[in-house]
Amino acid sequence: MTSTYRVQLTPDFGFAEAADLVDYLRELGAGRLYLSPILQAVRESRHGYDVVDHARIRDEFGGEEGLRALAARGMPLISDIVPNHMTVPLPESENVQLWSALRDGPESPHARWFDFQWPVALPVLGDEPGGLVVDGEVLRYYDHEFPIRPGTGHLPLPELLEAQHYRLVNWRESPGYRRFFDVSSLMGLRVEDPEVFQATHAVTFRLIDDGVIEGLRVDHPDGLADPRGYLRRLRPHVPGPLWVEKILIDDERLPSDWPCDGTTGYDALNMITRLLVDPSSRERLIETFARHTGVRDGYEDVRHESKKHVIELFFRGEVDRLTADLGDPGLRDAVAELLAAMPVYRAYVNPGEQPPEESVRLIQEAAREAAARTDPDAVAKTANLVLYGPPEAVTRFQQTCGPVMAKGVEDTALYRWYPLACLNEVGGEPDRFGVTPDEFHAFAAGLPPRTMTTLSTHDTKRSEDVRARLAVLSEMPEEWALAVDSWAASVSFDPRLDYLAWQSLMAAWPISVERFTDYLLKGAREAKTTISWMNPDPAYEDGVREFARRAIEVCGYSVASFTEVVDRYARVNSLGQKVVQLLMPGVPDVYQGNEITDFSLVDPDNRRPVDFERRRRLLAAPDDSWDGQKLLVTTTALKLRQRFDPEAAYTPIEAGEHAIAFARGDRAVAVATRLPVGLERRGGWGSETLALPPGRWRDLLTGAEHTGRIPMAHLLSRYPIAILEG
Incomplete structure (x- = not known):
């Protein structure tokens, strides 16, 4: 298992179209083809997570015959499965x-x-x-x-x-x-029931037994009654890779008793993004954000307010049911505050077992925060009950934490507090500006060897290259403030939305009025400060459309000029994060089309059709454009992955403030420039050197050979990154 390449199947892009990609993906260096859900979903579904029949492979994709024909092309298949739910169709x-x-x-x-x-x-x-x-x-x-x-x-x-x-x-x-x-x-779904488990997985298991599918990606395990128990039942049926879409927060780690290979990579994504961010700009960017939006609260306060908002807006029934399970209607406010204070998606307490020490710590920590906002005795009683109380209550609290976190943070707070929007990613913490190379090395060295890593997915808020551009703003906060001041003086609408709009317009440039409008309407609905999905306002929405049109019409030239400057450095970030992700520990995934630049925003924008013909042509005749360089980096790194042990040791290499470097065993070395604006302002690499591990090393991008201690200016003279093979 060396790498995966994720494709989004749709009624317009099914198994036959995926089969046509196999030769290209082999040439690219991809090891496995990773498919979005393949079971029968609502006929018009563009994503497949709304499964309606577990007994059929989706007809719109070509059915089981089409899937088997795809598998016969010889590239092993990974399938996304959806055990947590199925759809209520219409009719x-x-x-x-x-x-x-x-x-x-x-x-x-x-x-x-x-x-x-x-x-x-x-x-x-x-x-x-x-x-x-x-x-x-x-x-x-x-x-x-x-x-x-x-x-x-x-x-x-x-x-x-x-x-x-x-x-x-x-x-x-x-x-x-x-x-x-x-x-x-x-x-x-109640997949904890053995009969339900078997019925909903029978087709998948048959396809694995027949060698059609090699491995699985499990969607949203935190929604299940017993994620660990589910994986223990699943693992014997899956001899190949098994990944879980688990969102980890900050230094949280996957439970050690889960029998799987790791997560789908949001933890790696967020650490790599932070590696590109200059923390010294934190206060300046927060001040600019506050000045434009009027939001003076810190992120922690906004997050709490957002979680309480969605509890009352969406989850009153869930809180009422949980309170009933606890057996005391007087605990309702305490339940709501405890849910709002939980810092992670789930604490993994299993009824009838002694709660893990970390789970107790998390719930007690949340209880201390909640006790400051409502009756402390009620909070203490609630915390004790969700740890040691009735089994139904213990489980339901765990199953409710995730939805409150997802809707309150991912889909509300991250649209309300965004001083630097590249940090506002799934599982991200927008108030954590940057990590040092040493912090990144410690994280990477601790990753499970077969966990998945990624930079973009079908669910990311922004594609990797949008984040690469936004990260540059952390190195030029003064220039950014002047630019956004001038744009906002020319076109304005809603201060709580406009600042997100300007970041997004710059980072996704060039973008059509239609795409930009759709993104802003989604952003406004997710923020829920004026409109929401449940409470539309046609007049406000017309205002959003007019703002989007005028922003591009009036400020487009200036935005393009600013983006052109940003791109001198964003290209460095883009290539650097790609090298790091593809060669760090774990199994790297490339999301469809992101082997070259992609400037997509949140879904459905990031699920648009991919121009694979353009990528084929570029792979056959590479050039020195940003796209050409990113494709060269991708294919070089993916093919190198095929030549070294996936569990090869990760060894940090000292590279100073403006680079990140590491070795993988004795076969590979990755070097990437970071904080390129600061590097340029200090006059370049100067006399800095990098000590390579013993032996002779060939730069696969340039063909140059190196040994011993080498000047950084020489090593990175042609590209801001190096991929070395020993």
């Missing part, structure tokens, strides 16, 4: 298991699939009355369909509704089931 009759459970209630053989409260509240009704029609054995509500409980179809409508195993409620109300975050159309 609902397309989900066979859900239909059975709603029709027959607790007596249904499929009732055990779902985490229901009977009768199940289904939030589908609009604000206007009417629309419900009985049609034989089906209850219809516009495009919705619901089964009628046998023997109740003759009743008058009010009595019929009362007789069902479900209750239709307003779309704003909380559902009577566990869901994926706040998405009521994604219903949680």
Whole structure:
């Protein structure tokens, strides 16, 4: 296992199109083809996480026949799987298991699939009355369909509704089931039940047994009742790689008793980004952000406020259910404050077991923070109960932490507090400006050898090259302040959105008005300061559209000029982070298209179709453009990975303030420039040298050979990075 290349399958890009990529990917140096979910999802789905049938490979991609034809091309396949939830489709009759459970209630053989409260509240009704029609054995509500409980179809409508195993409620109300975050159309599965586990994984296991699929990436394990238990059941079926989409915060590490190869790489992504950021600009950038937005609160306060906001907006039902499980309705405020104070996605307490020391520490630390905001005795009681109390409460608290963290931080706080937006990534901490080379070396040396590393994914808030540009601002905060002051003086709309807009416009330049508008509308809805997905405001949204159009029309020339200056240094960041990620410990993943520059924003922008023909041409005839250099770095590093042991020792090499360097065993050395603006301002490398490990080393990018101590100015004379093979 040397590397993976992730592709997003869509109805327009299925197994046949992926098969056409295999020769290109081999030439690029990719080791495995890593596919987004392949089971049958909603027909028009562009992502595949809304699975509707676990017994079928998705028809729109070419079905199982197409998948087997792709596998026959000889590149091993990794599949993304979705154990936490399946979709509530429209019409609902397309989900066979859900239909059975709603029709027959607790007596249904499929009732055990779902985490229901009977009768199940289904939030589908609009604000206007009417629309419900009985049609034989089906209850219809516009495009919705619901089964009628046998023997109740003759009743008058009010009595019929009362007789069902479900209750239709307003779309704003909380559902009577566990869901994926706040998405009521994604219903949680009880894969802790052996029967459900087997039924939802049977096709996947058969494909692994047949050699069609080699390994798996597990989506959102934190939503499961027992992630560790799930992985222990899964691991024997997966002899190949097994990764989990686990978001780690700061120095958090994956639980040591999880039988998997590691995470999908957000921890590595955030550390690499911090490596590019100059911490000395922290206060200046925060001051510029505060001056433009009016936000004077620190990130910790904004994060708490955001988590409390989403608890009341989205998760009232979950908090009420958790409070009921705790057996004391007076604990509701304490529950909400404890959830808001949790610093991580989950603390991994398993009912009936002594909680791990780290889990106790995390919950007690959160309790101390929560106690400052509500009744300390109630908080202490709540903390004790979620550690040692009723099994249902212990599990439900764990399952609720993740959604509150994801919606409160990823999808709210990160859109409210953004002095330097490259730090506002999944699992990132936007108030942590930079790490030193020594801190990065310590992190890298501690990584599991087969964990995944990445720089971009289908879920990143910004692509790697957008972050490379934004990181440059940390080295030129004065110039940035002057530029954004001039743009804001020319075009303005909402101070809480405008500053994010200017960072995004510069970092994604050139960008169409349509793409820019779509991003700003999503950003405003996620921030929830004026509008949200639940509470639109057409007049405000029209204002966003007008701002986006005028920002490009009026300030586009100036933005382009500023970006041109930034790109002298962003190219250095882009190539440097690529070298580091591809050669550091772990299995590197390349997200579709990011072997050359990609300036995408949050999904769905980063899931747009990729021009693979352009990449093929460039690989066949490389040039010295930024794209050409990034492709050269990518293919050189990926092919080098194939020639050294994936578990080769990681050895830091002292390289001063403006470089990061390390060796992998005795076969590879990576050197990358960092903080290039500061390097230029001090006059370049001067007399700095780098001591190579013993032996002769060939620079695979230039062909030059080196040995011993070499001047940095010589080593990095052509490229700001070096890839050496011994």
